Amino acid sequence: MxxxxxxxxxxxxxxxxxxxxxxxxxxxxxxxAKMAPSWANDQVWKVVVATGKTLEKIKERHYQALLNGIPGQSEFPPLHRTGMGKQGQQNVTIWSNSLRTFLGKNAEQMAIDSAHLFNAPSVAYLLLPNSPSLWSAYDLGAFGQTLMLAATSIGIDSIPAAEFVQYPQDLHDILDVDNNYIFGIGIGLGYKKDNALINDFRSKRMNNSDFLTIKY
Ligand SMILES: Cc1cc2nc3c(=O)[nH]c(=O)nc-3n(C[C@H](O)[C@H](O)[C@H](O)COP(=O)(O)O)c2cc1C
Structure with a gap:
């Protein structure tokens, strides 16, 4: 490829x-992934990969928390719609509507899969030191995208999801991570299930002219 x-x-x-x-x-x-650039090469990331029995335990706690109606709260500050600006809000609306139309009466299945952490056999949790700078979040994003492209290049499927880090206290406990670090994002890694409609959905992108300016 x-x-x-x-x-x-x-x-x-x-x-x-x-x-x-x-x-x-x-x-x-x-x-x-670790070839991603970072501020003065600080390589500020930490990665914990959960799989096997450890991940089963995380999935079980996650599902129970949802069943009990416990509100999720990631360690990255919540993203309010207003913080996305008009362009972001419009794109989220377009994305949600196209996903709903695509799934039709199977829409509920997506929520079920999400509650089970997409049935991922492995999750790479990307962590940053507590109270990170926005520059470190930039570094972590570059690391995450490189990680996902690397996975794709060797035939491994992925998803970055805030869902993975909605109950960080459970992650700290199960993965034995102290409070000097926070969980930024989880990236599910594995192989897509065949015949699952949701895996055929593709998110669209804006035209360049919607967001790009070149000044000569
Ligand atoms: C920071 C971040 C958080 C995300 N969280 C979720 C999530 O919780 N659940 C989910 O289904 N998808 C999640 N996604 C996946 C996005 O919906 C997806 O990347 C976007 O729609 C573009 O689609 P694509 O990744 O298939 O190209 C997340 C993506 C990012 C970058």
Whole structure:
């Protein structure tokens, strides 16, 4: 797969098969991800990959928290719609509507898969030191995108999701991470489940002219 194919093939997978990702492949992906640039090469990220029984425990706690109506609260500050500006709000509306139309009467299944953390066999949790700067969040984003492209390049599907980090206290407990670090995002890694409609959904992008200015 050349770079252009890798970029266009990456998309969010929301229903994974039970096939696990090998430790060797996780190292291959992380080796590529860590080539992301960072402020003065501070490489401020920390990564905890949960799989097997550890991830089962996280999924169980996550599901129970949802069943009990416990509100999720990520350690990154909540994203209010107003913070997205008009362009972001419009795109979210377009995305939600197209997803609803695409799924039709299967819309409920997506919520169920999400509640089960998309059935991902592995999750890479990307962490930052407590009270991070926006520059560190930039670094972590670059790391995350490189990680997902690396995964795509070796045939592994992925999804970045805030859903993975909605109950951070459980993650600190189960993954034995102290409060000097916070959970930024989780990236589900695995192989897409065949015949799952949601995996055929593709999010559209704006035209360049909607957001790009070139000044000569
Ligand atoms: C920071 C971030 C958080 C996200 N959280 C979720 C989530 O909680 N649930 C979900 O289904 N998708 C989540 N996504 C996936 C986005 O919906 C997806 O990336 C976007 O619609 C573009 O689609 P694509 O990844 O298939 O290209 C998240 C993506 C990012 C970058």
């Amino acid at each position: 050349n770079f252009k194919e890798t970029v266009y093939n990456r998309h969010s997978t929301r229903d994974f098969s039970s096939k696990s990702v090998s430790t060797k492949d996780i190292h291959t992906i992380i080796d590529m």
